[in-house]
Amino acid sequence: MKYVVEFEKSGIAKYISQLDFQRTISRAMRRANLPLAYSHGFNPHPQLSFAAPLAVGISSECELFEAELYEEADENIFSENLNNALPDCIRIIKVKKDSLKNCPVNAGVYKVECENAPDAKIIDIFMSRDTIEMDKKTKGGIKQLDIKTDIFGISVNNNTIEMTLAAGSQRNLRPFLVTDAIKKYTGHDCGYCKYHRVKLLNM
Amino acid sequence: MTDKIDKILLNVSKPTRYTGGEHGSCVKDKSSVDIRFAFCFPDLYEVGMSHLGLRILYHMMNERPDTYCERVFLPWPDMIEQMKSENIPLFTLETHDSVKDFDILGFTLQYEMCYTNVLSALDLAGIPRRSADRGEADPIVCAGGPCVYNPEPLSDFIDFFLIGEGEEQTNEYLDTYKRCKAQGLSRKETIKEFSKISGVYVPSYYGQTYDGERIASFTAVEKGVPVKIKKRIITDLDNTFFPETIIVPYMEIVHDRINLEIFRGCIRGCRFCQAGHVYRPTRHRSPQKLVEIAKNLIKNSGYDEIGLSSLSSSDYPHLEELVDSLLEITEKNNISLSLPSLRIDNFSLSLMNKVQKVRKTGLTFAPEAGTQRMRDVINKGITEEEILNGAQIALRNGYKSIKLYFMIGLPYEEAEDIEGIPLLAQKILTKGAGQSLTVSVSSFVPKPHTPFQWARQDSLSELEAKQKILLSPKISRKIKINYHTSSLSVLEGVFARGDRRLCKVLERAVDLGCIFDGWSEYFAPDKWNKAFEDCDVDPAIFTRARSYDEILPWDIIDCGVTKNHLMRENEAAKKGIVSPNCRAKCAGCGAGIWKAGECV
Numbered sequence: 001m002k003y004v005v006e007f008e009k010s011g012i013a014k015y016i017s018q019l020d021f022q023r024t025i026s027r028a029m030r031r032a033n034l035p036l037a038y039s040h041g042f043n044p045h046p047q048l049s050f051a052a053p054l055a056v057g058i059s060s061e062c063e064l065f066e067a068e069l070y071e072e073a074d075e076n077i078f079s080e081n082l083n084n085a086l087p088d089c090i091r092i093i094k095v096k097k098d099s100l101k102n103c104p105v106n107a108g109v110y111k112v113e114c115e116n117a118p119d120a121k122i123i124d125i126f127m128s129r130d131t132i133e134m135d136k137k138t139k140g141g142i143k144q145l146d147i148k149t150d151i152f153g154i155s156v157n158n159n160t161i162e163m164t165l166a167a168g169s170q171r172n173l174r175p176f177l178v179t180d181a182i183k184k185y186t187g188h189d190c191g192y193c194k195y196h197r198v199k200l201l202n203m
Numbered sequence: 204m205t206d207k208i209d210k211i212l213l214n215v216s217k218p219t220r221y222t223g224g225e226h227g228s229c230v231k232d233k234s235s236v237d238i239r240f241a242f243c244f245p246d247l248y249e250v251g252m253s254h255l256g257l258r259i260l261y262h263m264m265n266e267r268p269d270t271y272c273e274r275v276f277l278p279w280p281d282m283i284e285q286m287k288s289e290n291i292p293l294f295t296l297e298t299h300d301s302v303k304d305f306d307i308l309g310f311t312l313q314y315e316m317c318y319t320n321v322l323s324a325l326d327l328a329g330i331p332r333r334s335a336d337r338g339e340a341d342p343i344v345c346a347g348g349p350c351v352y353n354p355e356p357l358s359d360f361i362d363f364f365l366i367g368e369g370e371e372q373t374n375e376y377l378d379t380y381k382r383c384k385a386q387g388l389s390r391k392e393t394i395k396e397f398s399k400i401s402g403v404y405v406p407s408y409y410g411q412t413y414d415g416e417r418i419a420s421f422t423a424v425e426k427g428v429p430v431k432i433k434k435r436i437i438t439d440l441d442n443t444f445f446p447e448t449i450i451v452p453y454m455e456i457v458h459d460r461i462n463l464e465i466f467r468g469c470i471r472g473c474r475f476c477q478a479g480h481v482y483r484p485t486r487h488r489s490p491q492k493l494v495e496i497a498k499n500l501i502k503n504s505g506y507d508e509i510g511l512s513s514l515s516s517s518d519y520p521h522l523e524e525l526v527d528s529l530l531e532i533t534e535k536n537n538i539s540l541s542l543p544s545l546r547i548d549n550f551s552l553s554l555m556n557k558v559q560k561v562r563k564t565g566l567t568f569a570p571e572a573g574t575q576r577m578r579d580v581i582n583k584g585i586t587e588e589e590i591l592n593g594a595q596i597a598l599r600n601g602y603k604s605i606k607l608y609f610m611i612g613l614p615y616e617e618a619e620d621i622e623g624i625p626l627l628a629q630k631i632l633t634k635g636a637g638q639s640l641t642v643s644v645s646s647f648v649p650k651p652h653t654p655f656q657w658a659r660q661d662s663l664s665e666l667e668a669k670q671k672i673l674l675s676p677k678i679s680r681k682i683k684i685n686y687h688t689s690s691l692s693v694l695e696g697v698f699a700r701g702d703r704r705l706c707k708v709l710e711r712a713v714d715l716g717c718i719f720d721g722w723s724e725y726f727a728p729d730k731w732n733k734a735f736e737d738c739d740v741d742p743a744i745f746t747r748a749r750s751y752d753e754i755l756p757w758d759i760i761d762c763g764v765t766k767n768h769l770m771r772e773n774e775a776a777k778k779g780i781v782s783p784n785c786r787a788k789c790a791g792c793g794a795g796i797w798k799a800g801e802c803v
């Protein structure tokens with residue numbers, strides 16, 4: 001039985017790496033008495049998968065994972081028990097009997113609260129460029145990458161930049177790279193920023 | 204979390220070392236408690252969080268409504284750099300408040316090589332290093348753990364030491380602190396009150412004089428303080444506090460599992476082993492109690508691995524019964540059970556075979572010495588025949604590779620004993636041809652309160668020469684011999700048997716940048732050499748042989764085992780005479796005064 005779980009990460013949860021996060025969820029499922037299925041073989045691992053995992057440093061109100069249980073569970077009880085077993089910084093919003101296959105994701109909407117937000121003019125200058133090339137570390141060394149095509153939308157409101165960026169296993173752009181690019185191409189330093197994901201989309 | 208800390212966490216490796224907020228960690232209203240206690244394990248989070256003692260005392264203190272115990276670890280140098288540049292002082296994981304604002308700062312000292320970290324933690328907290336320089340606004344600084352069986356090298360920095368097991372004593376000094384605070388007593392008066400608790404050692408109440416390399420006198424300079432500090436122990440483990448829940452870290456820690464402490468102490472009396480002497484008498488938890496603890500912790504932690512912890516699990520009298528009952532719980536819950544510290548014999552292997560999901564990749568063996576004579580000298584009650592049989596049984600049971608642990612630099616050692624190490628490995632290999640063997644050789648460090656406490660420790664060059672001897676016999680290429688740099692062992696030996704003359708050296712070493720000495724990437728022998736030179740202290744005065752009539756720095760500490768017993772054992776070692784274990788025959792070591800465990 002597969003379930004799709006919608007959850008939020010706040011406070012310190014943004015510092016938990018993806019691998020540690022998976023372990024945190026599977027231990028919480030054990031505490032919550034939810035019969036999580038394990039893969040077979042010599043080194044069984046819990047059947048959990050995440051849609052567009054977040055990079056360390058980003059909080060969110062719209063994350064998704066899929067959990068396979070070997071016994072059926074009531075969706076509300078699932079949600080309530082898991083919430084009771086999790087630290088406060090991870091909250092379950094909704095549990096639905098479903099599969100991640102039915103919830104494709106290729107973009108994420110981020111709110112970036114800046115110490116020193118750029119104004120609309122700076123964003124316009126930034127986005128009017130033909131290409132926005134940034135260094136990306138790959139296995140083969142540092143590569144120049146045009147990130148412009150991965151920015152689906154960007155606007156600024158008071159001290160917050162809202163950006164819609166590619167997210168998922170095909171293409172993925174981290175919002176840090178966008179604030180870095182703004183600095184590189186416009187000279188505007190956003191200062192200390194808080195990155196928060198508000199929505200996952202399929203565009 | 205303050206924005207200030209938040210800002211730097213993205214610039215450091217493994218930020219969950221510093222965030223706290225794990226499942227099982229304690230959240231309290233800090234304004235509603237009388238005592239704020241900062242509990243510091245002076246090493247990285249993943250090391251400190253693997254320590255059972257910290258976990259027990261943390262939950263025990265937090266059971267008290269009047270106390271909030273919070274954890275502190277030493278940040279890794281990348282974090283220290285960020286904290287310094289942002290002016291962030293050392294903080295606790297629970298509230299992220301500055302350690303300097305706490306009532307008590309308690310260190311647990313698990314190994315000598317964390318001493319520079321203790322001073323670094325004080326520096327980072329903004330607390331004066333030396334007890335004498337602290338004022339009313341500073342926390343009272345105490346320390347416990349195995350290293351305090353010789354507390355002297357830290358005596359200028361720690362206001363009071365806690366000797367022995369902490370479960371009872373902790374509550375006594377928290378009660379005392381609360382009373383003193385309510386009465387408005389000064390720091391000095393409060394420490395005086397602490398000193399009335401059994402097992403508390405206040406180093407500033409004693410003074411030393413020296414005669415060359417020796418201590419000439421060690422006497423009380425304060426009225427009414429004890430001549431010796433007797434360690435505290437828990438006589439009944441079943442009826443002492445054990446937490447029903449544990450903290451479940453986000454990041455992977457060194458021992459990332461439930462650890463079940465099955466007993467304390469050890470009946471064996473290996474002559475090199477400090478734990479086997481200072482934790483006497485051997486006291487067990489009952490299988491019923493252990494199963495109850497295991498059930499609670501499994502339910503409350505969600506861990507899928509549980510391990511037994513003790514100095515020598517094979518000596519637990521109810522091992523089979525315990526393993527059977529644990530298997531009933533673990534198998535249906537998909538939990539793996541690990542059984543470390545087993546002697547390799549038919550009984551152990553039949554137990555290990557019962558435990559499914561055990562990986563038959565490697566097995567470890569600790570003969571400790573290469574020849575029978577040397578094993579008799581150190582009282583490692585194991586014969587060559589038993590070792591060879593064990594290896595054969597292991598190979599027959601499908602263990603592909605075996606790892607063997609040995610020591611060099613032991614007292615009364617001859618070249619032949621060192622050559623015996625590769626030769627023994629060769630014999631094992633010949634018995635089970637076609638397999639591979641790893642031999643890991645460490646350098647012996649004489650420790651206080653053991654029969655070898657008077658022994659001379661080999662110098663660096665002697666140890667290096669002995670490492671060469673290891674490689675001289677012709678043996679199969681399937682045997683891999685590993686040994687480590689000995690300079691760390693020599694330094695460890697200096698601090699293990701050192702005295703107050705080391706305080707200034709330690710301070711100088713920290714000023715020169717020494718930190719995380721236990722981590723090879725940070726250990727800096729050159730800086731240490733300079734620190735000794737600058738302070739005009741010769742480290743060799745602490746590694747030399749001591750005579751029976753000499754005052755030892757740790758004579759002030761009474762761990763139960765008498766000096767007479769240790770001398771008898773050292774004399775037996777010289778002659779290669781083996782002593783029976785506590786269960787076979789009581790040797791009257793002195794720990795019997797507690798009338799507990801095996802001594803009853």
Ligand code: SF4
Nearest residue numbers: 785789790792795802
């Ligand atoms: S008193 Fe006897 S039984 Fe007890 S620890 Fe000492 S030697 Fe062992």
